[in-house]
Amino acid sequence: MPEMPEVDALVAFLREKAVGSVVAEVELASFSVLKTYDPPVTALAGLQVTDVARHGKFIDLDVDGLHMVIHLAKAGWLRWADAFTDKRLKMGNGPLAARIRLDAGDGPHVGFDVTEAGTRKGLAMYLVREPTDVPGVAALGPDPLADVFELAPLVHGRRMQAKRFLRDQKIIAGIGNAYSDEILHAAQLSPFAIVADLDDREVARLESAVRDVLTEALTEAHGKPAAELKDDKRSRMRVHGRTGQACPVCGDTVAEVTFSDSSLQYCPTCQTGGKSLKDRSTSKFLK
Incomplete structure:
Protein backbone atom coordinates (compact mmCIF):
# COMPACT_ATOMS: atom_id res chain seq x y z
CA MET A 1 0.00 0.00 0.00
CA PRO A 2 1.37 3.46 -0.84
CA GLU A 3 1.91 5.34 2.40
CA MET A 4 2.73 8.93 3.20
CA PRO A 5 6.36 9.01 1.93
CA GLU A 6 5.48 7.43 -1.43
CA VAL A 7 2.31 9.50 -1.83
CA ASP A 8 4.29 12.65 -1.04
CA ALA A 9 6.84 11.70 -3.70
CA LEU A 10 4.03 11.05 -6.21
CA VAL A 11 2.57 14.47 -5.38
CA ALA A 12 5.93 16.15 -6.01
CA PHE A 13 6.29 14.22 -9.27
CA LEU A 14 2.82 15.24 -10.45
CA ARG A 15 3.37 18.83 -9.38
CA GLU A 16 6.42 18.98 -11.62
CA LYS A 17 4.78 17.19 -14.54
CA ALA A 18 1.16 18.37 -14.47
CA VAL A 19 0.93 21.89 -13.06
CA GLY A 20 0.28 24.36 -15.85
CA SER A 21 -1.29 21.77 -18.13
CA VAL A 22 -4.94 21.84 -19.11
CA VAL A 23 -7.19 18.86 -18.48
CA ALA A 24 -8.35 17.57 -21.85
CA GLU A 25 -10.45 14.69 -20.55
CA VAL A 26 -10.94 12.22 -17.71
CA GLU A 27 -11.65 8.72 -19.04
CA LEU A 28 -13.06 6.11 -16.68
CA ALA A 29 -12.49 2.38 -17.08
CA SER A 30 -14.20 1.36 -13.84
CA PHE A 31 -17.81 1.94 -12.84
CA SER A 32 -16.95 2.05 -9.15
CA VAL A 33 -13.81 4.18 -8.99
CA LEU A 34 -15.55 7.59 -9.07
CA LYS A 35 -17.36 8.16 -5.78
CA THR A 36 -18.97 11.53 -6.58
CA TYR A 37 -21.29 12.85 -9.29
CA ASP A 38 -21.53 16.61 -8.61
CA PRO A 39 -19.65 18.23 -10.17
CA PRO A 40 -19.29 15.74 -13.05
CA VAL A 41 -15.80 14.89 -14.31
CA THR A 42 -16.69 16.58 -17.60
CA ALA A 43 -16.48 19.87 -15.68
CA LEU A 44 -12.69 19.52 -15.63
CA ALA A 45 -12.29 19.76 -19.41
CA GLY A 46 -10.46 22.95 -20.35
CA LEU A 47 -9.43 23.82 -16.80
CA GLN A 48 -5.80 24.17 -15.73
CA VAL A 49 -4.00 22.12 -13.09
CA THR A 50 -2.79 24.78 -10.65
CA ASP A 51 -1.37 22.67 -7.82
CA VAL A 52 -1.00 19.15 -6.43
CA ALA A 53 -1.13 18.53 -2.67
CA ARG A 54 -1.23 15.68 -0.17
CA HIS A 55 -3.66 15.05 2.68
CA GLY A 56 -2.52 11.96 4.59
CA LYS A 57 -2.48 9.29 1.87
CA PHE A 58 -4.82 11.25 -0.43
CA ILE A 59 -3.55 12.97 -3.60
CA ASP A 60 -5.27 16.28 -4.39
CA LEU A 61 -5.10 17.83 -7.86
CA ASP A 62 -6.31 21.42 -7.74
CA VAL A 63 -7.84 22.14 -11.15
CA ASP A 64 -8.82 25.82 -11.19
CA GLY A 65 -10.55 25.45 -7.84
CA LEU A 66 -12.06 22.02 -8.36
CA HIS A 67 -10.27 19.15 -6.63
CA MET A 68 -9.67 15.70 -8.06
CA VAL A 69 -8.85 13.70 -4.93
CA ILE A 70 -7.40 10.20 -5.32
CA HIS A 71 -6.93 7.52 -2.68
CA LEU A 72 -4.79 4.66 -3.98
CA ALA A 73 -5.95 2.19 -1.30
CA LYS A 74 -4.00 -1.07 -1.01
CA ALA A 75 -3.03 -1.80 -4.61
CA GLY A 76 -3.48 1.45 -6.52
CA TRP A 77 -0.80 3.41 -8.35
CA LEU A 78 -0.22 6.24 -10.80
CA ARG A 79 1.50 5.65 -14.13
CA TRP A 80 2.69 8.70 -16.06
CA ALA A 81 2.74 8.73 -19.86
CA ASP A 82 4.58 11.21 -22.08
CA ALA A 83 2.78 10.00 -25.20
CA PHE A 84 -0.77 8.65 -25.02
CA THR A 85 -2.30 7.26 -28.18
CA ASP A 86 -5.80 8.26 -29.28
CA LYS A 87 -7.15 4.83 -28.34
CA ARG A 88 -10.03 5.06 -25.88
CA LEU A 89 -10.30 3.15 -22.61
CA LYS A 90 -12.89 0.43 -22.29
CA MET A 91 -14.84 -0.29 -19.12
CA GLY A 92 -13.35 -3.17 -17.17
CA ASN A 93 -10.01 -2.83 -18.95
CA GLY A 94 -7.85 -4.87 -16.53
CA PRO A 95 -6.01 -2.89 -13.86
CA LEU A 96 -6.75 0.45 -15.51
CA ALA A 97 -9.27 2.48 -13.51
CA ALA A 98 -9.01 5.93 -15.08
CA ARG A 99 -6.93 8.05 -17.43
CA ILE A 100 -6.39 11.78 -17.03
CA ARG A 101 -5.38 13.29 -20.35
CA LEU A 102 -3.54 16.59 -20.16
CA ASP A 103 -2.64 19.16 -22.78
CA ALA A 104 0.70 20.83 -22.12
CA GLY A 105 0.38 22.97 -25.24
CA ASP A 106 0.74 20.44 -28.03
CA GLY A 107 -2.41 18.34 -27.72
CA PRO A 108 -3.93 15.86 -25.23
CA HIS A 109 -1.12 13.35 -25.40
CA VAL A 110 0.38 13.40 -21.89
CA GLY A 111 -1.06 12.58 -18.49
CA PHE A 112 -1.38 9.64 -16.16
CA ASP A 113 -3.29 6.43 -15.61
CA VAL A 114 -4.74 5.45 -12.27
CA THR A 115 -4.36 1.69 -11.86
CA GLU A 116 -5.27 -0.96 -9.32
CA ALA A 117 -3.93 -4.50 -9.19
CA GLY A 118 -5.83 -7.50 -7.86
CA THR A 119 -9.50 -8.30 -7.53
CA ARG A 120 -10.26 -6.48 -4.27
CA LYS A 121 -11.04 -2.95 -5.39
CA GLY A 122 -10.58 -0.10 -2.93
CA LEU A 123 -9.17 2.68 -5.11
CA ALA A 124 -11.33 5.80 -4.99
CA MET A 125 -11.52 9.09 -6.90
CA TYR A 126 -13.58 12.11 -5.92
CA LEU A 127 -14.29 15.37 -7.74
CA VAL A 128 -15.18 17.97 -5.12
CA ARG A 129 -15.18 21.72 -4.56
CA GLU A 130 -13.16 21.45 -1.34
CA PRO A 131 -10.84 18.60 -0.27
CA THR A 132 -12.71 18.32 3.03
CA ASP A 133 -15.84 17.38 1.06
CA VAL A 134 -14.19 13.94 0.94
CA PRO A 135 -15.16 12.20 4.21
CA GLY A 136 -11.78 10.48 4.56
CA VAL A 137 -9.93 13.79 4.23
CA ALA A 138 -12.23 15.57 6.65
CA ALA A 139 -11.65 12.89 9.29
CA LEU A 140 -7.84 12.82 9.08
CA GLY A 141 -5.74 13.21 12.19
CA PRO A 142 -2.64 15.44 12.29
CA ASP A 143 0.23 14.98 9.87
CA PRO A 144 3.11 13.33 11.76
CA LEU A 145 5.73 15.54 10.10
CA ALA A 146 3.98 18.82 10.87
CA ASP A 147 6.01 21.19 13.06
CA VAL A 148 3.29 21.20 15.73
CA PHE A 149 2.88 17.39 15.89
CA GLU A 150 2.90 15.93 19.43
CA LEU A 151 2.31 12.28 20.20
Whole structure:
Protein backbone atom coordinates (compact mmCIF):
# COMPACT_ATOMS: atom_id res chain seq x y z
CA MET A 1 0.00 0.00 0.00
CA PRO A 2 1.37 3.46 -0.84
CA GLU A 3 1.91 5.34 2.40
CA MET A 4 2.73 8.93 3.20
CA PRO A 5 6.36 9.01 1.93
CA GLU A 6 5.48 7.43 -1.43
CA VAL A 7 2.31 9.50 -1.83
CA ASP A 8 4.29 12.65 -1.04
CA ALA A 9 6.84 11.70 -3.70
CA LEU A 10 4.03 11.05 -6.21
CA VAL A 11 2.57 14.47 -5.38
CA ALA A 12 5.93 16.15 -6.01
CA PHE A 13 6.29 14.22 -9.27
CA LEU A 14 2.82 15.24 -10.45
CA ARG A 15 3.37 18.83 -9.38
CA GLU A 16 6.42 18.98 -11.62
CA LYS A 17 4.78 17.19 -14.54
CA ALA A 18 1.16 18.37 -14.47
CA VAL A 19 0.93 21.89 -13.06
CA GLY A 20 0.28 24.36 -15.85
CA SER A 21 -1.29 21.77 -18.13
CA VAL A 22 -4.94 21.84 -19.11
CA VAL A 23 -7.19 18.86 -18.48
CA ALA A 24 -8.35 17.57 -21.85
CA GLU A 25 -10.45 14.69 -20.55
CA VAL A 26 -10.94 12.22 -17.71
CA GLU A 27 -11.65 8.72 -19.04
CA LEU A 28 -13.06 6.11 -16.68
CA ALA A 29 -12.49 2.38 -17.08
CA SER A 30 -14.20 1.36 -13.84
CA PHE A 31 -17.81 1.94 -12.84
CA SER A 32 -16.95 2.05 -9.15
CA VAL A 33 -13.81 4.18 -8.99
CA LEU A 34 -15.55 7.59 -9.07
CA LYS A 35 -17.36 8.16 -5.78
CA THR A 36 -18.97 11.53 -6.58
CA TYR A 37 -21.29 12.85 -9.29
CA ASP A 38 -21.53 16.61 -8.61
CA PRO A 39 -19.65 18.23 -10.17
CA PRO A 40 -19.29 15.74 -13.05
CA VAL A 41 -15.80 14.89 -14.31
CA THR A 42 -16.69 16.58 -17.60
CA ALA A 43 -16.48 19.87 -15.68
CA LEU A 44 -12.69 19.52 -15.63
CA ALA A 45 -12.29 19.76 -19.41
CA GLY A 46 -10.46 22.95 -20.35
CA LEU A 47 -9.43 23.82 -16.80
CA GLN A 48 -5.80 24.17 -15.73
CA VAL A 49 -4.00 22.12 -13.09
CA THR A 50 -2.79 24.78 -10.65
CA ASP A 51 -1.37 22.67 -7.82
CA VAL A 52 -1.00 19.15 -6.43
CA ALA A 53 -1.13 18.53 -2.67
CA ARG A 54 -1.23 15.68 -0.17
CA HIS A 55 -3.66 15.05 2.68
CA GLY A 56 -2.52 11.96 4.59
CA LYS A 57 -2.48 9.29 1.87
CA PHE A 58 -4.82 11.25 -0.43
CA ILE A 59 -3.55 12.97 -3.60
CA ASP A 60 -5.27 16.28 -4.39
CA LEU A 61 -5.10 17.83 -7.86
CA ASP A 62 -6.31 21.42 -7.74
CA VAL A 63 -7.84 22.14 -11.15
CA ASP A 64 -8.82 25.82 -11.19
CA GLY A 65 -10.55 25.45 -7.84
CA LEU A 66 -12.06 22.02 -8.36
CA HIS A 67 -10.27 19.15 -6.63
CA MET A 68 -9.67 15.70 -8.06
CA VAL A 69 -8.85 13.70 -4.93
CA ILE A 70 -7.40 10.20 -5.32
CA HIS A 71 -6.93 7.52 -2.68
CA LEU A 72 -4.79 4.66 -3.98
CA ALA A 73 -5.95 2.19 -1.30
CA LYS A 74 -4.00 -1.07 -1.01
CA ALA A 75 -3.03 -1.80 -4.61
CA GLY A 76 -3.48 1.45 -6.52
CA TRP A 77 -0.80 3.41 -8.35
CA LEU A 78 -0.22 6.24 -10.80
CA ARG A 79 1.50 5.65 -14.13
CA TRP A 80 2.69 8.70 -16.06
CA ALA A 81 2.74 8.73 -19.86
CA ASP A 82 4.58 11.21 -22.08
CA ALA A 83 2.78 10.00 -25.20
CA PHE A 84 -0.77 8.65 -25.02
CA THR A 85 -2.30 7.26 -28.18
CA ASP A 86 -5.80 8.26 -29.28
CA LYS A 87 -7.15 4.83 -28.34
CA ARG A 88 -10.03 5.06 -25.88
CA LEU A 89 -10.30 3.15 -22.61
CA LYS A 90 -12.89 0.43 -22.29
CA MET A 91 -14.84 -0.29 -19.12
CA GLY A 92 -13.35 -3.17 -17.17
CA ASN A 93 -10.01 -2.83 -18.95
CA GLY A 94 -7.85 -4.87 -16.53
CA PRO A 95 -6.01 -2.89 -13.86
CA LEU A 96 -6.75 0.45 -15.51
CA ALA A 97 -9.27 2.48 -13.51
CA ALA A 98 -9.01 5.93 -15.08
CA ARG A 99 -6.93 8.05 -17.43
CA ILE A 100 -6.39 11.78 -17.03
CA ARG A 101 -5.38 13.29 -20.35
CA LEU A 102 -3.54 16.59 -20.16
CA ASP A 103 -2.64 19.16 -22.78
CA ALA A 104 0.70 20.83 -22.12
CA GLY A 105 0.38 22.97 -25.24
CA ASP A 106 0.74 20.44 -28.03
CA GLY A 107 -2.41 18.34 -27.72
CA PRO A 108 -3.93 15.86 -25.23
CA HIS A 109 -1.12 13.35 -25.40
CA VAL A 110 0.38 13.40 -21.89
CA GLY A 111 -1.06 12.58 -18.49
CA PHE A 112 -1.38 9.64 -16.16
CA ASP A 113 -3.29 6.43 -15.61
CA VAL A 114 -4.74 5.45 -12.27
CA THR A 115 -4.36 1.69 -11.86
CA GLU A 116 -5.27 -0.96 -9.32
CA ALA A 117 -3.93 -4.50 -9.19
CA GLY A 118 -5.83 -7.50 -7.86
CA THR A 119 -9.50 -8.30 -7.53
CA ARG A 120 -10.26 -6.48 -4.27
CA LYS A 121 -11.04 -2.95 -5.39
CA GLY A 122 -10.58 -0.10 -2.93
CA LEU A 123 -9.17 2.68 -5.11
CA ALA A 124 -11.33 5.80 -4.99
CA MET A 125 -11.52 9.09 -6.90
CA TYR A 126 -13.58 12.11 -5.92
CA LEU A 127 -14.29 15.37 -7.74
CA VAL A 128 -15.18 17.97 -5.12
CA ARG A 129 -15.18 21.72 -4.56
CA GLU A 130 -13.16 21.45 -1.34
CA PRO A 131 -10.84 18.60 -0.27
CA THR A 132 -12.71 18.32 3.03
CA ASP A 133 -15.84 17.38 1.06
CA VAL A 134 -14.19 13.94 0.94
CA PRO A 135 -15.16 12.20 4.21
CA GLY A 136 -11.78 10.48 4.56
CA VAL A 137 -9.93 13.79 4.23
CA ALA A 138 -12.23 15.57 6.65
CA ALA A 139 -11.65 12.89 9.29
CA LEU A 140 -7.84 12.82 9.08
CA GLY A 141 -5.74 13.21 12.19
CA PRO A 142 -2.64 15.44 12.29
CA ASP A 143 0.23 14.98 9.87
CA PRO A 144 3.11 13.33 11.76
CA LEU A 145 5.73 15.54 10.10
CA ALA A 146 3.98 18.82 10.87
CA ASP A 147 6.01 21.19 13.06
CA VAL A 148 3.29 21.20 15.73
CA PHE A 149 2.88 17.39 15.89
CA GLU A 150 2.90 15.93 19.43
CA LEU A 151 2.31 12.28 20.20
CA ALA A 152 1.64 12.44 23.94
CA PRO A 153 -1.86 14.00 23.70
CA LEU A 154 -2.85 11.39 21.11
CA VAL A 155 -1.69 8.50 23.30
CA HIS A 156 -3.41 9.67 26.47
CA GLY A 157 -6.28 7.42 27.51
CA ARG A 158 -6.27 5.27 24.36
CA ARG A 159 -6.61 1.58 25.19
CA MET A 160 -5.33 0.58 21.77
CA GLN A 161 -2.51 -1.64 20.59
CA ALA A 162 0.39 0.36 19.18
CA LYS A 163 0.13 -1.14 15.69
CA ARG A 164 -3.53 -0.23 15.36
CA PHE A 165 -2.93 3.19 16.92
CA LEU A 166 -0.31 4.15 14.34
CA ARG A 167 -2.46 2.96 11.42
CA ASP A 168 -5.66 4.74 12.46
CA GLN A 169 -5.96 7.62 9.99
CA LYS A 170 -8.30 9.50 12.32
CA ILE A 171 -5.51 9.63 14.91
CA ILE A 172 -2.40 10.10 12.74
CA ALA A 173 -2.56 10.71 8.99
CA GLY A 174 -0.47 8.80 6.50
CA ILE A 175 1.02 5.77 8.29
CA GLY A 176 0.09 2.31 7.04
CA ASN A 177 1.09 -1.30 7.55
CA ALA A 178 4.71 -1.10 6.42
CA TYR A 179 5.85 2.05 8.18
CA SER A 180 4.02 1.17 11.40
CA ASP A 181 6.17 -1.99 11.56
CA GLU A 182 9.30 0.07 10.89
CA ILE A 183 8.39 2.73 13.46
CA LEU A 184 7.68 0.20 16.20
CA HIS A 185 10.97 -1.57 15.47
CA ALA A 186 12.86 1.72 15.70
CA ALA A 187 11.04 2.59 18.94
CA GLN A 188 11.73 -0.90 20.39
CA LEU A 189 8.06 -1.43 21.18
CA SER A 190 5.78 -4.42 20.78
CA PRO A 191 3.07 -4.06 18.13
CA PHE A 192 0.61 -5.19 20.81
CA ALA A 193 1.70 -2.73 23.52
CA ILE A 194 -1.25 -0.68 24.81
CA VAL A 195 -0.37 2.92 24.08
CA ALA A 196 -2.16 4.31 27.15
CA ASP A 197 0.22 2.22 29.30
CA LEU A 198 3.43 3.55 27.76
CA ASP A 199 5.63 5.55 30.11
CA ASP A 200 7.08 8.95 29.20
CA ARG A 201 10.32 7.50 27.85
CA GLU A 202 8.47 5.03 25.64
CA VAL A 203 6.19 7.76 24.30
CA ALA A 204 9.24 9.90 23.56
CA ARG A 205 10.92 6.98 21.75
CA LEU A 206 7.79 6.38 19.72
CA GLU A 207 7.46 10.04 18.73
CA SER A 208 11.13 10.18 17.71
CA ALA A 209 10.73 6.97 15.70
CA VAL A 210 7.69 8.36 13.88
CA ARG A 211 9.61 11.46 12.83
CA ASP A 212 12.90 9.71 12.05
CA VAL A 213 11.49 6.81 10.04
CA LEU A 214 9.12 8.96 7.99
CA THR A 215 11.66 11.74 7.42
CA GLU A 216 14.24 9.24 6.18
CA ALA A 217 11.67 7.55 3.93
CA LEU A 218 10.48 10.90 2.57
CA THR A 219 14.04 11.94 1.75
CA GLU A 220 14.75 8.63 0.01
CA ALA A 221 11.50 8.66 -1.98
CA HIS A 222 11.65 12.19 -3.33
CA GLY A 223 13.25 12.65 -6.70
CA LYS A 224 12.69 9.08 -7.82
CA PRO A 225 10.46 8.29 -10.81
CA ALA A 226 7.04 6.94 -9.88
CA ALA A 227 7.91 3.59 -11.43
CA GLU A 228 10.79 3.08 -8.96
CA LEU A 229 9.06 4.03 -5.72
CA LYS A 230 7.61 0.61 -4.86
CA ASP A 231 10.89 -1.28 -5.22
CA ASP A 232 12.77 1.47 -3.42
CA LYS A 233 10.36 1.26 -0.48
CA ARG A 234 10.75 -2.52 -0.20
CA SER A 235 14.54 -2.26 -0.28
CA ARG A 236 14.58 0.11 2.71
CA MET A 237 12.48 -1.98 5.09
CA ARG A 238 14.28 -3.34 8.16
CA VAL A 239 11.57 -5.70 9.42
CA HIS A 240 8.45 -5.25 7.31
CA GLY A 241 8.22 -7.94 4.65
CA ARG A 242 11.41 -9.60 5.93
CA THR A 243 10.07 -12.59 7.85
CA GLY A 244 12.81 -15.15 8.47
CA GLN A 245 15.63 -12.73 7.73
CA ALA A 246 18.13 -11.32 10.21
CA CYS A 247 17.26 -8.14 12.09
CA PRO A 248 19.80 -5.50 10.97
CA VAL A 249 20.11 -4.23 14.55
CA CYS A 250 20.56 -7.36 16.68
CA GLY A 251 20.74 -10.27 14.23
CA ASP A 252 17.71 -12.10 15.62
CA THR A 253 15.26 -13.62 13.12
CA VAL A 254 12.41 -11.33 12.08
CA ALA A 255 9.08 -12.91 13.05
CA GLU A 256 5.55 -12.48 11.74
CA VAL A 257 1.97 -12.43 12.98
CA THR A 258 -0.61 -13.24 10.32
CA PHE A 259 -4.22 -12.06 10.34
CA SER A 260 -7.06 -12.79 7.92
CA ASP A 261 -6.18 -9.95 5.53
CA SER A 262 -2.78 -8.66 6.62
CA SER A 263 0.36 -9.43 8.58
CA LEU A 264 2.93 -7.65 10.70
CA GLN A 265 6.63 -8.22 11.20
CA TYR A 266 8.76 -7.54 14.27
CA CYS A 267 12.04 -8.46 15.96
CA PRO A 268 11.57 -10.48 19.18
CA THR A 269 14.87 -9.31 20.69
CA CYS A 270 14.44 -5.62 19.87
CA GLN A 271 10.73 -5.33 20.59
CA THR A 272 9.25 -8.05 22.80
CA GLY A 273 11.97 -9.17 25.18
CA GLY A 274 12.51 -12.34 23.16
CA LYS A 275 8.86 -13.43 23.36
CA SER A 276 6.94 -14.63 20.32
CA LEU A 277 3.66 -12.93 19.50
CA LYS A 278 0.74 -15.06 18.37
CA ASP A 279 -2.25 -14.20 16.24
CA ARG A 280 -5.76 -14.03 17.63
CA SER A 281 -6.72 -17.45 16.26
CA THR A 282 -4.11 -19.39 18.23
CA SER A 283 -3.47 -17.55 21.48
CA LYS A 284 -3.86 -14.35 23.39
CA PHE A 285 -1.79 -11.33 22.45
CA LEU A 286 1.37 -10.91 24.45
CA LYS A 287 2.00 -7.37 25.60
